[in-house]
Amino acid sequence: MFPMGYAFGKTSDLGTTIASLFFFYTIFERYVPRRLRARVEKYTHRLLGFLSPYIQIVFNEYTGERLERSRLYSAIQSYLSSDSSKQAKRLQADTLLNSKSIVLTMDDYEEITDSYQGAKMWWVVGRIVRNDSQNNFYHWRGDGERRYYKLTFHKKHRELVTDLYLNHVMEEGKKIRIQNRQRRLYTNNRSDGASRYREKMWSHVSFDHPASFRTLAMDPEKKKEIVDDLITFRESKDYYQEIGKAWKRGYLLYGPPGTGKSTMIAAMANLLEYDVYDLELTSVKDNIELRKLLIEVSSKSIIVIEDIDCSLDLTGQRKKKDEDNEEEGDQEDKNLKIKNVRKEVKVDKESKVTLSGLLNFIDGLWSSCGGERLIVFTTNYVDRLDPALIRRGRMDKHVELSYCTFEGFKVLAKNYLRLDSHKLFETIEQLLSETQMTPADVAENLTPKNASRDVEACLENLVEALETAKQAAKSKAEEEKRKRSIKVENKQRQTSSKDEEAKEELVGQSSTLKN
């Protein structure tokens, strides 16, 4: 056989020796059983270890007494994934736990190189085969194998590796993992009072809301300011550390229903690549439970409390306002009040979360466990909130989302109809300046109602809806004016009749005195 002959020393030519080694290696890899292969490898490495100036570190996939998957191993896997796909010849394709995309990792015994501050590192992934059928863990995994990464580097780089390189791998790996992970939308479970063992505080689903700041209809300058603020926050780990403040930021989004508050939260989560924790305060039993929920929130997340004015009993302040509104008889307010009252009943009966409990939740000591969090409140009525709750430092940024402007309309026209300009735009601009319509209503009117997606028909729809809204607002204003003048007239009549009565009484008293 050709290579065997060369290998047994018939010639000392270097090329043929390499060919022979390659041949043996192929035989070794293909025909030697895995277990034996691993053993040979082990002893060869041990022998070489005595002679070599290189240091090796092994990172096992499962660690600790409970054999949990090592975070460091996962971080290395993510860190090496991009180099693996470029350098390794044998790769494994997989979707890692909670990952939204395919991750390529190097196959067993593949080697790739990395360089850090001029130092060269070698990474190999290996596998230990166990025939431990008694061991429940391996039995459960069903493969009886444990993987590990082995890092090799020259001993002169020992300090560089232990002090800097490993941290760098961990940080970068985490970043890549976060970029690739499937983000989640959490909601808190209703407490049934009993604290069951391993009761889950939060349930989750995958978060893939398509909202983005690009498609959000609002004033472009305001939009840019918010995007800049969010990005600055995300990049400011060191800054928060320096000034000694917990790495979190509060946002208060307020405005009428349908102006994009919830949509903006989804856009924020997509921009920052954070998870969303939608906290339903009415399902939280008391302040202690609120604290427990907070502890379970991971970093890189947005904690949302929607309709904060309805979720918490802010005592007399709101009740007084409700009474005021009753007098005004505003239909929109009445609708909102129904929403509030429904929640209030629940809160009064079930939840004992107090304002001070919520304030502690936002910026008490507990809130500093785990950084990089946004807390977002939404409300339709900003003036109903206790000033303590929304003061700067707690709610750092107050954002008003309001009725649709022409700038907002242009964003919606682009999103819904792929339209930058049209002859009806001028009319729409005029009408939007004369009446109030929420972006939700504008969007609904721009949505094509049939398969032909007739742009002209959609814009005409909107013009008609705006004109109807303008007319309705005019009639409402006239009706209110009429009601007010009737009220004034009634008051004047009551006063004048009281004056008459008083006059008559005076006349009566003076005539009695004369007599």
Ligand SMILES: Nc1ncnc2c1ncn2[C@@H]1O[C@H](COP(=O)(O)OP(=O)(O)OP(=O)(O)O)[C@@H](O)[C@H]1O
């Ligand atoms: N500013 C906006 N830009 C783009 N779309 C919007 C905007 N505002 C509302 N919409 C559209 O209207 C729908 C309702 O908006 P959203 O739920 O964000 O309103 P909201 O302000 O949270 O209302 P509520 O106070 O009732 O909770 C969204 O699905 C979105 O399609």
Ligand SMILES: [Mg+2]
């Ligand atoms: Mg909403």
